[in-house]
Amino acid sequence: MPLKVLLAEDMQILREALAELLSQEDDLEVVASVSAGDEIVPAALAWLPDVAVIDIDLPSLDGISAAALLRERLPSCRSLILTALNRPGQVRRALAAGVQGFLPKDVKPGELAAAIRTVAAGGRVIDAALALSALEAGESPLTxxxxxxxxxxxxxxxxxxxxxxxxxxxxxxxxxxxxxxxxxxxxxxxxxxxxxxxxxxx
The missing domain is CATH 1.10.10.10 (Winged helix-like DNA-binding domain superfamily/Winged helix DNA-binding domain)
Incomplete structure (x- = not known):
């Protein structure tokens, strides 16, 4: 059985491109795609994906908050965040939310597919440069x-x-x-x- 993937990306052209690229992998199947953060949990509950690939900057609800809510409502679905910006605190916040993957948006298609497999198998995939920035930046002073x-x-x-x-x-x-x-x-x-x-x- 192929791994079921949910895509959450607000830019339609990018969402469709990701779906097309992942569909070329024999062991991956994109079962749902949404354009807003608050659509992730309802779609996940309907399709029961193994992995949700989530853009960090989504309308209605940001990707990390949506991933935290998804973990609460559907623990069997693991989350992989994609980001276009290197904001160090995001990695810490994502890990605190239970996200299993955190990669830049310019990741190569093959690397994304491999990351999805790793995350589905229970592993973690964090981009090295993003992780280093997070370590150097320190934690938020805010409660x-x-x-x-x-x-x-x-x-x-x-x-x-x-x-x-x-x-x-x-x-x-x-x-x-x-x-x-x-x-x-x-x-x-x-x-x-x-x-x-x-x-x-x-």
Whole structure:
């Protein structure tokens, strides 16, 4: 039986190219492809793939958050993240989310196919250059709650909306945002989001 693969990529031309390349492998079968992060779990529950190949930058829900949710809802499906940017903190965040593979988007088709097989077999595949950058960059100074509030703020959510969604007081959310700005040495909330995003901490 071929390994069943789910693809999550928002660029249609790239998603179709990946599907075509992987379909040329006798032991791989792309059973589903989606264009947004919040479509991953429903598609996975419907098709029960062995491996989900997920772009890190997806609309609705980012790839790492989607992979964490997928691990919770369908533990049998393993995740492999593809990224176009070298943001050191992303590797740490991905590993914390239980991701088994983390590769650059310019990986060769044969290497991607081999990585999918390794991940499906229970192994891990982390690009060496990305892993080294993660080790050199250090960990995020933000607490999980500060990161969550800042991540929601990055989507355009206002403090009052964040407070309502997280069942926190308005003042508590403002305090989290202020603390994040101070810890990151940022000028303001927008600058804090930029710094955290570029470091791969969001």
């Amino acid at each position: 999980p709650r500060e990161s969550e509030v800042l991540r929601m703020s990055a989507t355009g959510a206002q403090p009052a909306e964040i407070a309502e969604r997280l069942f926190l007081s308005y003042g508590t959310v403002r305090n989290y945002l202020t603390t994040a700005v101070v810890k990151l040495g940022a000028r303001n909330r927008v600058d804090a989001i930029r710094i955290a995003t570029e470091s791969g901490w969001l």
